[in-house]
C-alpha cells in the first residue's frame with residue numbers, strides 16, 4: 210500500500226526536530242526491549258487520542274527505513290459512547306494509507322448498566338476493551354499489540370502503586386498478554402507527554418475528546434498528575450531521574466525477599482559494585498548504571514549520535 214500522504218506534512222524546523230526526538234525515543238525503546246522483529250504484524254490500538262495518533266504516524270514513518278520488515282494494522286474499538294464521531298478514524302486511516310480494522314461493540318451500555326451512577330467505570334471498561342483487543346488480534350493474526358502509553362503514564366502508574374497500592378510496580382514496556390497469546394508493546398515509553406502533545410498539535414491530528422464516556426479521573430490519579438506537573442516546574446530533571454530509576458534497580462537494597470535472598474545472605478555472599486552497605490543516595494545526578502545499563506537521557510538532546518538502526522534519520 211502506498212503511503213504518499215506520509216510525505217506531505219508541512220512541519221517547521223522546530224517541529225521536525227521534535228519529530229526526530231520522538232522517533233529516536235521510539236527507536237531506542239524498540240531496540241532496548243526488542244519490541245519489533247522481522248515478520249511481525251503490529252496492531253496499533255488507536256483511541257483517537259493524541260498519543261495513539263502520534264504512535265501510529267511515527268511508527269509508519271519508521272517502518273520505511275526500519276532494519277526489519279513488519280506490517281502495521283491500525284485498530285479502533287468504537288465503544289458506542291454517546292457522540293463518538295465514528296467516521297473520523299476510518300477517514301484518517303484512509304488518508305495515510307494504513308491497513309485498519311474498526312471493531313464496534315457497545316461496552317458503554319454494559320458499563321453503565323453494571324456500575325452504579327457516580328462510581329468510576331474505568332476498570333470494567335478497560336477489562337472489556339482488553340478482551341476485545343485480544344480477540345481482534347487473534348482474528349487478524351497479530352503478533353504485537355502496540356499501545357500509546359508514554360513516560361508520564363509509566364510514572365503515574367509507579368507513583369499510584371507506591372502511594373495507594375503498596376507496590377513498587379510501574380507499567381512494563383513489553384509484556385505477555387493476559388491470555389498468553391500475544392505480546393503487548395509500548396514504544397512511547399521513553400517519550401515525554403508534553404512533546405507528544407506538541408507534535409500532535411503540529412500535525413493537526415483529528416483528536417477525539419476522551420471525555421465522551423463521562424467518567425472522571427479518580428482523585429488519586431488527579432493528585433499524582435498534579436504532583437508530577439509541580440515537580441516538572443519546581444525540580445527540572447526529577448521526572449527523568451525517576452524514569453531512569455525504573456530500569457536501574459538494585460534488588461539487594463530493597464526489601465523484597467522474592468527478588469533478593471536476604472535469608473541466605475552471609476558475610477561470604479558476593480555482591481555487586483552498586484550494592485555496598487552504606488552507600489549514600491546519589492544526589493544531583495542521574496543514578497549510576499548497574500549491569501551495564503546506561504541511564505536514559507530521555508532524548509532531549511538533538512546532538513546525540515545515533516548508532517541504533519531503528520532511529521537512523
Ligand code: SF4
Pocket residue numbers: 330331332334335419422423424
Ligand atoms: S475514561 Fe471512559 S473510555 Fe476510558 S477507560 Fe474510563 S470509562 Fe472507559
